[in-house]
Amino acid sequence: MKNKVVMLTASMVALVGIFSQNASAQASADYKKVDANWEQCGWGGGSYYWATAWHPTDENVIYMGSDCAGAYRTDDKGLHWKFTNNGMPGYEVLCMAVSPAAPDLVYAMTSDGLCKSTDRAKTWEFIPASGPKNLNISCVKYNTIRSIAIDPKNADIVYAGSRTGKLFKTEDGGKTWKELPYRDILPKEADEVATKQPQGKKNTEGACGISIAPTNPSLVFVANTKHGIFRSKDAGATWTVLDAPKTACGVTVSPTDEKVVWGACGEAGIYRTDDGGNTWALMNKSITKKTRIIEIALHASRPDLVYAIGNDGWSGYFHRSEDGGKTWTYSRKILKRPDDKLPSPEVAGDKDGETSALTNIAVNPKNPDEVFVSANWTCVFSKDGGKTFEARQTDADNTCSTDIQFLGGKVYVTAMDEGLLVSENNGADWRQLIPLKWNKEISGHFWRVRVAKVGDSVRIVTTCSPWDSTLNRTFRSEDDGKTFTVSTAGLPDYLPKINCMWGRSYPRSLAMDPKNPDILYLGMDGNPEPEKKLPGGGIFRSADGGKTWTRCASQPGGLRLYYGLVVDPTDSKRLYFSSCGEGGGAWKSNDEGATWEHIFKDETWSFNLEISQSGVVYVGAGNFYRSEDQGKTWKKLTNFQDKPTIVGIAIDPANEQRIWISRTTWDSSAQGGVFRTTDGGKTWEDITGDIPILKQQLLRYNPETKELWSGGPGLFRIKQ
Template identity: 45%
Template sequence: MNTSRFISVSLALLATALPASFAAQSATSAPAPQWEHTGWGGGGWFWATAYHPTKSGTIYIGLDVGGVAKTTDHGLTWKIVNNGLTNYAAYSLAVDRKNPETVYVATEDGLHKSTDGAATWKLLPSTRRAELRITGERNHSVRSIAVDPTDGNILYAATPGGKIYKSTDTGETWSVVFEKKSPGTAAPAPFHAVAVSAKNPALVVAATDDSGLVLSEDAGRTWRELDTPKKASSAMFAETDSSVMFGSFYKDGIWKSTDTGKTWTRLTEGVPANATFREIAVSPANTLDVYAIGSTVLVSNDGGKSWKQSMTLNADLTGNPTRHYNGEEPTTNIVHPMNITFNPTNPKELFISSDWRAAWSGDGGTTWHERERGADISCITDIRFSKGRAYTTAMDEGTLVSEDNGKTWRQLWPLKYLPDTSGHYWRIAVNTIDGVDQIVSAASPWNTPLRRVVFSADGGKTFTDTISGLPDYIPTANTMWGQGHPRALAVDPNDPRIVYLGLDGDATEGKSGGGIFKSEDGGATWKQLPNQPSSRRMYYGLAVDPTDSKRIFWGACAANGGVHRTQDGGKTWERVFDKESYVWNIHVTKEGVIYCGGSQLWRSTDHGTTWSQVGELPAGRSVVGIETDPRDAKTVWISQTTWNASAIGGIYKTSDAGVTWQDITGDIPYSKPQVLRFNPETNELWSGWVGLYKIKQ
């Protein structure tokens, strides 16, 4: 399975100033638009977690691409709480015992602080990656921030840059208290975790990538390397006895010291021979209760002398309807656990952040229950509506349907892990033929080296996958992400059996490449168009003109980028728009008006012959989501994104064909969606990328 769902594109994407037409809208006193979550829970990596120090049911989790989520009912329901975050990649969390509403989250952009229980966040400026690099980073950060349990002013940070920092003013200023220089020009090895003893806060321990555990006994003034394996992932002091320490060391297992780190013993009884370990945790109420997570979940009730495995998870198939790990089975395993945390008011209650499904236990880890409803990190790639039903596709998860306007969802495919169909799904097309929804979606399977189409002719009751007529290899020449993906899909509005598929990748010697493929049987078989645009590097840009089915538009990126047009069904192509070299998406209205999105929004009212810019959108972003109201041609919605984990983006609406724009980003937790779809049946605009949301219009 892919572990990273976002791939950077080389563009300048940091400008944030709003044009005057937007500033005027933003200055009004009208309440901010309110979005409603309408997706499911899960869909990615729950990376970090921490309990509130005093409120029994309150837990925080850090999402790999979605920011921070919070629950107040022991994980039964969650809400994304990103107000003020500058970055959505949240890889480490810490809470302040002395000031229980103070929370810290380490993101790829730096350390953020909240003093109101995650209702709002503030970036601590000096911690940014370009400055001190007190960041949370994928595959480096395990538990990288620690607050002194006896003094909330004091913080420690173990950084990916191989340094330990200390702050004595709640993170406003920092000083380096430990670093290990690398030989020559080699980059310093990362530090993964840091912990402070509650019994004796002068004791601080950090887990490093090449020096094992390092210990300070004087609150960070001096440090010494301990006699442990050299690659450490985490360490912990027993709550009531600071001489008792535990460490986790990836493939080198679990170790314990009873003399403040002077000597160490490897704990092996009951530990699987090939297990690797990421984090160790000791119950704050009973030093004998110890937990270790990594490739498995282990529980010890005798201080580490013996261990037993406990990783069976009772799945919540309503809250998270996806089926890859468990199919229709009511139980699965906890997969790739990342952090484990205790409820301080009831240490028998634990929570594990992990891949796909988060886990809660109320009995000390004997049984585990999936709990992440509302903690949505699904990467939605398309949304479609048909007679009261909503359909979506998502990276990693597949194709799903809701028959109650987004309250609940049901997986259409895949229904279990299948090498041919499990993976990233892109666009979806839904058309009603003879009263039945015909569904077509395109996929990039994880573990099969061929792109394919999955389709259903009976409303999703059954499905078939096909590669008929598609490339027998994965194109790599002139692709957006290093290899071709079938990200674009367009149906002929005048004949729903005719479907076009866009797969990026130029032809090479002896290989036909990607480009545009045509199906005349609803997606069952495909044929590559004999002639192709001069660039086949694309994102979502493919559309058929409803006023003339032979007129097709293709959005290309980089060299020969822009909009390409055919007026003879693909026999010949011409480049008709070159004002921008990256065109991310194309949308054609029923009247034949064409919109394309680059760094700005562009419109053509003469079938692509001439183009004009539609207003002046905020600079330094990419227009990816484009939608129009089928009942009112003057109403247009667009979304802007940036191609990294930053929170720079927005959603905008015009009701006068672009003369003025309204910022309707409002309180949506993820401000830069890539998919916008309007449902005229409910007068709702739906938004998708990280998470699925909707708003009345």
């Protein structure tokens, strides 16, 4: 239910074929870098946390990885988190491992390859040989669980399983790697199934779990989601495939007895062997039905105390056994901390604050009654061995913010999955406006928001595409968010899917007439299908503050849109719109959408446009363009040579020579940045500074506080 961003990410990755990455050409070389100190100002949480690992000797330190915001570290057992992305090659971090022999050594697996840190994740070093164009030791969602294992006695020896199903080993700390052909013992036809599906899809195979016997480092087990569990008694030189279920997601060796091994076997359940893997027994009594068991962890000093996590759809279950797996109990309820700023789990449909899908278990090596579990939406901590859980992901911001607006000292933000939130103290605290709990007709992705003072109150109009209801819609409040009414009147009564950016139509464009808050324009992608008499998406107009909508009399020639839609402050009849692909570029209407003119064709993938108070138009594409004559002529203001595209645009209303742009790529790689000009585009400065996530898609300038806000993955601000 929650977090359909997982599916959207796969669609975004398709754009990589058009905007292929070039990690070695980070485009700021021609632009002066200046010191820039960004402040995190989001509510933390949101989206998927896929990986976690506990420091071997410092029990306060836990590491975590997310699906779109990179890596984090906590120094207080999860009470507070900070980004640790310095040197990270990409922001999809699905697996992490720590070294018992060198406690500050951490490995992380991303969709761009492996990286390592020797300083508790303060800085990371990318391992080039692991990249997709080399060995491709990379991760994939659902089939990367615990794919890195470090020799407990020799930190230079590391095993890593790839999303392709291959297994690799290094004996020199990652400098060189060799493949361990553990699948060679399988019949030939079975060995020819290394998957090559696009990242973001569920693979049918992956070397998703590796475990080394703590008492005997030569004993290694590998879990493969297509072929089951493999064993090597000679540190990977030779292998045996074991008689365990073929759907194995993870494998765990007892810390005290190498003959006792546990298998997390997906839908097949929990298995245990007491003879080193020769025979296996199903230990599923009391396990909830339909649960896909993905990982098992053990209590270091109580051999019969076993932890297991699994999921049934979006519902996560933490199982606990005190008798060596004979019987199990499970926990789901989350106790919410009073200082937690994250929207309630009920917003995501997790009734009574229950755990959503779980991803990894980390056990405190010094106190194995303490457990941390990474998960979708809300990560949890237990101090009593999993009997009770407390939410702990404050400041681990993984939010995909989509719009920011300022009015009357308040900040309004929309986000994928999480809805519309407001802060009354400049981002120190946040309050959910909509949805307040899961609702099929509301809960989902919120894209844009516009706010305006109307009489004695505040009007809010926001766009939404619910997860579980097909129709795009808007919500309207006339009392500053106390109550909302839904509006679909005049909008398509079906879901357009032809020529859409992410495979289906989304209402990602919204503009309000600066002179009249009753007049709004809404854009959603999707071409018409005349043979089916389906009108498609397009540009819609409201003359009653968003109560009802009317399709504009004609439409731009390209409707594959992202953000760009504005009303000219100097002429309310004039609109500008940007789109991508066939018919892409920028379009203008001088008559409220009755007719359209294709005014910018230099780059057909134009993700955004903006307009100044004086009517100067700017287009963001591969480079940045300006028109001072309503689109008749254009001037190129930047000369970027690499692949990131410009999405975020902000203009200082008090000084239109001050402009900010942000650049991003359409994959998970750590590319992008924020740039500023103070002379109308003649010269530029790179103000990316210490922002922990380079891929910012959203910029808004608040003239009251003189701050630039940035969003996309996360939410940040800086004085300007």
